[in-house]
Amino acid sequence: MTAQPMTTTAQIRRAGIQDSATVRELLLELAEHEHTAHAVHASVDDWARMLADPAVVVLVAHIDGRPVGYVSGVRQLNLWMGHDILAMDDLYVRAEARDRGIGGELMAALAEHAGRDQLLVTWGVREDNEAGHRFYRRLGATLRTKVVAAWQPAAYAGYVRDRGRE
């Protein structure tokens, strides 16, 4: 027998500049959970600037006034489609608030946001996050495996320099 997840309705609202520290704290928690805290460089000041950017959307879920999770994304131009899409960045629910349907509530809130302009929503999921894959498939997302490349400034500077020596 599997217990049905308890559903709690969280209050979800879009983060503004005043939520910079909260958003950064939640992001750092997520990154620590994923052992990728080294990849977080955005300061509270960066977040104040980013949250003032209308292309950035961060929706924070609260229970009893306490932030318990968030979903974030950036509206981006897609050159193949010729218009914007919404690139989702993170979906995170704090440990004490999991298994209550809050992830699904955050995704529904993001869908409502994206739906205003009928934006395609895309995001990446770790290959080993099978629970995540199942969750997103249940929402109606289509998943495929892709190779993602990153080219650091030092690496491409080396490439350009070595070409010049040929």
Next chain:
Amino acid sequence: MTAQPMTTTAQIRRAGIQDSATVRELLLELAEHEHTAHAVHASVDDWARMLADPAVVVLVAHIDGRPVGYVSGVRQLNLWMGHDILAMDDLYVRAEARDRGIGGELMAALAEHAGRDQLLVTWGVREDNEAGHRFYRRLGATLRTKVVAAWQPAAYAGYVRDRGRE
């Protein structure tokens, strides 16, 4: 014995609004080559608008005045880093101009563009494109496998609607 690729120096220049039709033609050729022409929706007018956007960079390689390939990308805000990265979209060289090092020249030109602001460059590669993986690794890029999700407006509208019925 493996033949050394012949190296031809192409003229590479950044596309402007006047190149909208050329860029769209090259992109359609790439998409047909990859059997993904159905995913191309950007019209020549869309391209004129996109090429006027300073966040969009399309570098076109020419030999004897004829366009033979391009690399494209969009400068995008990264929420973890707190600043922009350059998301590369396409790298394409026409069949008649392959094996002459033009792909490498285009990547070097993109590196010079990204290097002005020391932007990390990222892109996706098809999982089965092993020649592409080797090419990008030789350039110094790091590759990893990821699951990429897409959530279409009709799919998320269905999800939001079904939640309302629970």
